[in-house]
Amino acid sequence: PEEDSGSGTAASDFSACMVTDLGGIDDRSFNASSWEGMQAAAKSTGAKVNYVVSTSENDYVPNITRLISQKCDLIVSVGGLMAEATSQAAKSNPDQKFAIVDSSSVPPNVYGMEFNTAQSSFLAGYLAAAMSKTGKVATFGGLPIPPVTIFMDGFYEGVQYYNEQKDKDVKVLGWDPAKPKSGSMANSFNDQAAGKRIAGNFIQQGADIIFPVAGGTGLGAAAAAQESGGKVSAIWVDTDGCVSAAQYCDVFLTSVMKSVAKAVQTTVETAAKGQQLSGSYLGTLENGGTGLAPFHQFEDKVPAELKQELEQIKQDIISGKIKIKSANQPKSS
Amino acid sequence: MSEQTAPSEADQTVRQTPEKERTPQSGRLRRLAAHVAAGPPWVVTVLAIALALLVGAVLIIVSDSEVTTAFGYFFARPSDALTASWTAVSTAYGALLKGAIFNPGNAGSATAALTPISETLTEATPLIFGGLAVGLAFRAGLFNIGGQGQLIIGAIATTWVGFTLDAPAVIALPAAVLAGIAGGALYGGLAGWLKAGPGAHEVIVTIMLNYVAYLLLGYLISSEVFRDPDNPQPVSKPVAEAARLPHLLGDSLRVNAGLLLAIAAVVFTWWLLNRSTLGFQLRTVGANPHAARTAGMSVGYGQIMAMVISGGLMGLVGVSQVLGTANAHNALTQQIDAGLGFTAITVALLGRASPLGTVAAALLFGALQAGGREMQAAAGVSIEIVTVIQALIVLFVAAPPLVRGLFRLRGDGGAGTGLLAKGWNG
Amino acid sequence: MSATLTPTSTPVAGTGGDRRHWYVGGAMILAGVYALVAFGLGSRTDDGATAVFNLNMVGDEAIKVPDLTVPAGPAAVALSLVCVAIGVLRAALRPSGVRRSLGTAVYLAAFVAAFLVWAAAGHNLNFTSVLNAMVLAATPLILGALCGVLCERSGVINVAIEGQFLVGAFCASLLASISGSLWVGLVAGCLGGGLLGAMLAVFANRYLVQQVVLGVVLNLFAAGLTGFLYERLMQTNPDYNKTMAFPAIDIPGLSSLPVVGPVLFGQNVIFYITVALIAIVHIGLFHTRWGLRTRAVGEHPTAADTVGIRVVAMRYRNVILGGLIAGMGGAWLTIGLNITFNKNMAAGQGFIALAALIFGRWSPLGAVWAALLFGFAGGVSVSLQPLQTPVPTAFLSMTPYLATIFAVAGLVGAVRAPAADGVPYTKG
Amino acid sequence: MTLELRGITKRFGSLVANDGIDLEVRPGEIHCLLGENGAGKSTLMNVLYGLYQPDAGQILMDGRPLTINGPRDAIAAGIGMVHQHFMLIPVFTVAENVMLGDERTGPPRWARSLGPLARLGWSGPVGWLDRRRARRDVAEISSRYGLQVDPDALVADLPVGVQQRVEIIKALIRDARVLILDEPTAVLTPQETEELFSVMRSLRASGRSIVFITHKLKEVKAVADRITVIRRGAVVGTAGPEASERELAGLMVGRDVRLTVDKAPPAVPEDAEPAFQVRDLTVLDESGQPVVDGVSFDIRAGEILGIAGVQGNGQTELTEAILGLRPAAGGSIRLDGRELTGRSPRQVLRAGVGYIPEDRGHDALVADSSVAENLVLDLFDRPPFGRRGSMDVRAVRANAAHRVEEFDIRTSSIDAPVGTLSGGNQQKVVVAREMSRPLRLLVASQPTRGVDVGAMEFIHRRIVAERDQGRPVLIVSTELDEIFALADRIAVMYRGKIMAIVPPETSREDIGCLMAGTSPDAAGPPEGAADSQKDAAAKDGDADE
């Protein structure tokens, strides 16, 4: 809906419009983050922003078309599933500016935003392995697709790195990059009950840290962790869980952030200022496009030593000393 | 054969009905008014739509924050509340009309002016196939709630042929379409066979088959055979350019050759039901299976054929989803069904399971869908309201006495949807 | 001219009662042989792998039962042979009645056990946790099926359980969040389901709308309405949609029993109400005046009318009562599971509840068993995911649906609904 | 207790089923309501019992007006009714059926022994069923009036005669002072009918009144104290039991009836080869019990075999087996030397069998389809109606116009749904369809059920015409009059067997005995009874003299 941005710095007649993916505007994941970024940009530039929801894939094309006819200056589509619809629209409307979250750019008038979250997930894996008391950590996905499994790959590699460094044998339940077919998947991004079932099962298998990569489905995992009464914790994904799902903050060890909001905000701001958007954006540990969130309630429980190790690993990844193998990483452009 | 022996006494038993009193015919208008007041089906349908839109308006009002604020001081300044309500509703429904039929603001170019109509027709296309499918099964006494599954299997088949077959359009397109029909028909036929043979109720079986198809689809789109290696998303390889349904009115309007297929399907279904021996058999099996059997028809065969054809028509929904302009990929995705298998049921109900009624119902629902998007984009009213309105229309149409009662029409208490789907034992 | 009790059902197509034993027995043998080859003699079990079944829930430190460790290969072979043997007996002896049901039950148990042994070979599987997942998944199905029992036993087909779940879940979450009281939420959830039940009752009994169709339309209506209100109310204000849940209550003594303790005696209050409702509906239906009348109205409403029973009133009452129960099933989905409301969150469970009702032949206890079976299949498919079985997740998730198809198509035999189910009652 | 109906009028749409009917039932009398099928008898009683609300009129009890809004009011006023179509729930036991609506409730036995638990509210709307007391009450009534039943039997398992007893017990247990029996004898053998009459007499002796509905004159004369005759919804006369059958019949049908059809003796040589042969035919029901049990008979071309018997003795199953609608468990069916056993209904019809099923609404017609379509229901895919998958609508309509004319079907249009036609005209549609193609055999079950006299004569004449053209005809009817009017030979069925095949001159009483399963000693079995029926069938050709 139309969001008037009364308190903008400069009343601008720039308008940015967003098309959500099927998760809807409050998926506590990339749709929500993108919208957050849109709103932030509205505040800072006075641009008008609004969004339309897609309730089925049939909505992608007409939603984009409708926004074009509404004369939006920038159309932001959220999610790689919309890549095709966006690039087709871009091709037939070469003067219209587009941006897309979670996809690289194909036509020149589309600005792609991608995130190498394997890097931050690697940190999360290392952290989880170090924090686990039972020697078992777990992860599951929403669907077996690269934007999801990239997190799981990074997480897995981080745990393996910890095992190598410390000569330990922490196990990862739910994901093995070598056997992607039998990874744990909820087959949904908004089925909390499924998330709870899967997490409950991991807990019963002995895992005490769970990393759900499944949008809203993950809330069920957080609920399961909360019910364990402090024995199990979770690592949230995409956003800082203590902000987007504050009711579960006490179980979030940290979050693997994918700074969609930031990227979208910058994109809209750049466009609103009339500057050229070209190529695409790749969020990394280096540029802050992805990273670990603060530990919040675990601040005191994470040993200082471990924090240092994490900082070191981060530098090593940035410098290329640690190579992440995941095949799902965006091909850097 | 034998001598004509009508007994003369029998003539006396024919009761003489008194001549109908002739009402003075004072103008067409009065006759029309009398006709409307009698509440024939079309009037009931129109009123049902009005009533559903009314309920929708109430929902828009009560859930609009500005309006509810204005109602907060209703007694101080009632005009505010009323104005706010009026604004909320008129903006929303105005946008609905603009999105579905014509937007005066966009009348500049022919393309822009035609866009709403093109959108409506594009949305209506799969609904026509689906409505025909469900309606045909209804006529044979079967409730095909398995459209979701059939259209998914149809879509899988059409996609597979679409990306494997490397041929010119004259071959590729028909082959892909036929594959979709065959996929849906087989899957529908499976439910029909389970009904005709072991006697498993089609409602339960088709619901279960929906889940199976959905899970199978999820498996396939991430399998080696289907998965598009160039796409990070769980999307199949796109079908070849040659196998896609061409646009009818230029590339910027979405209406495509699927509409022509839909018209062909309507003609075919009408012929099948009204002019073919198979259709006669299906209708008889649906209306009275005992009489059908006594007359030498095979009830099981009729049920299987009905589900095969119904499934084939549902397969065409999958075809139009993949080969048409609904999805930019022209490929399989997890949500390829877009809920059309269920919407089709409401279309068939509103269309009273007749081919022409189905077309009208599909156009109406297509318009609501297309307009609903505009309503969402321009007036910020959630598109979910369209589902509510669709459900209410069907509910009211199915209960003519309710509508007649509310509008004080005389009516004859005539049948609602008049559909033949039976209970569990039927 | 003549008065005869018309046979209540004349099957249109003859059912080959004789050949059925052959088909079923043959299918059982085939599946047994398959189990033997795939589970017993396959590569997963051949090198002396053992399957470990944990019987303690993590977190329940009080109870300790030793893990069950079985040699996977021999166990799977033995269990598969049991399956084959039962199949042979079924085809050869053509058992009927209790013996046939018993045979089928043992067969299923052995087959599933063989599968589990195979799947767990070289790994460990927490069996108690599978049972717990089964109970959690089965609870809403049981409530939905009990709703179905009430409606359909009195002659109104209820396909709208799915919609009742949605409305119940929505109302429960909304009212619990606003009032801060879970009990208010629970009551609201029930009332929400009851409201949809009332709509079903009015349109079915007063406007004589074909009931299967009506249910489908009501489901759409409920999905649209809750989706719309969710977007307009809850999305803009998360305070209307908080995570809240009834705490688990351990029944003293019983909850520390091994295996069944935590599963049956350590759940929250909605679960205990569900258990009570199973008993109440079963006893009510078969041992009380209300039950006798309910069944009469569903079997032969005219006969019930002639002895002074108010058929339509009875139907209204039972359909609304059923709605209240289904609404509670909806409440379970939010405030029973500690989950916030989400669009379409019932995710087809209402239809599964309907399947459980039919699978259970319209009897409350039968429906409970069927619901547990579905719950078990769901629990197992989740638990097997981390065991790295070669079966893709999608196919594991299909099992409950395929099982239902097999059940309605053959194993259970011809199931018959109450004779007047779905037939509106009108008098001259 | 005197019950009076004054000016009762009941309409169904435009049809006036009851037209200002007055009726008085005095205490302790058996009042007979006599009328043809469709005269409005059941409607009137349903009004009295509260199932229908009258459009006009009044019900008085002992002179005071009585409002009856539903059966519960009628029951409270002491009215009981045994419906024409039994109102029993097949899956309930006898005791459950009897107590339904008037349930016995109380604490269960285990609670009774627990002291304080026994005082809980065990009765009330959700009261605990006291099955023992229900059983005891049933046993008590059944022994008091000699109505033998087992309270624990499932109703579905009981023969109709016993079901009727359950219905009577249901009324008596509610202490009905006025008992309505709607055509109770239609399903009974002559012997069972006699037993029912003695029960009725003993009820009368206990001061109850009985309204007895029938259209069988002999029964009226046997039990009635007073008689009211209804025709076309109106009372056309009252009489005492002394009125002659002829007078009553005249009142009932409004003119002299002559239920004989003019027909010549069969024009077939008596030693002619049988055109249609049934040998040792056995048909099983759903539970595997034989319902047709080793039946054999022959029909020669140009001959009508009538099958008499009380409803439910396997006649339906016999005809359905001939048509291939039910599998035969044994035996053979041959038409003109060709085997029909094991053929599908379609093949049987194609072999030239015409079939008029007993329940036209259920088995023969599609109510919502047009008259024209119903007239081609079994020929729709044959030229000229159907060719290569498509139908010629013009041919279908032309056929309909021709048949409507030929068979005098009264319909507003050939496009009218057949369900809007009157019963008699619906039956004519079935007859027209089945006789419109060349036949080799005609099987007609209850060909004139629920049909008025004019249509009945017409249909009978058409059936005889088929015979006269040299076709074998099989008629099944539960109306002895119809059998006597049509049959050249009569086979009597009882419990799935053919008791005997007798000539049409056999007396009513003898056939009544056979229908009840006893062989009439006096008449001397012309062809033996059940044990020798195979021989009988084999040589019945010469038995006709």
Ligand SMILES: Nc1ncnc2c1ncn2[C@@H]1O[C@H](COP(=O)(O)OP(=O)(O)OP(=O)(O)O)[C@@H](O)[C@H]1O
């Ligand atoms: N519920 C109804 N709706 C419409 N017409 C009805 C209904 N019940 C009876 N009729 C019609 O009313 C007339 C009288 O029917 P009724 O059943 O009272 O006859 P009857 O005298 O009992 O005949 P029978 O001897 O066949 O039982 C018939 O024409 C019948 O078709």
Ligand SMILES: Nc1ncnc2c1ncn2[C@@H]1O[C@H](COP(=O)(O)OP(=O)(O)OP(=O)(O)O)[C@@H](O)[C@H]1O
């Ligand atoms: N549902 C209906 N719609 C329209 N007309 C009807 C309907 N039912 C009956 N009729 C008409 O009402 C008239 C009386 O019907 P009814 O069934 O009472 O005939 P009937 O006197 O019993 O004759 P029959 O002895 O042939 O059964 C017929 O002309 C019939 O066509």
Ligand SMILES: [Mg+2]
């Ligand atoms: Mg009658």
Ligand SMILES: [Mg+2]
């Ligand atoms: Mg009649």
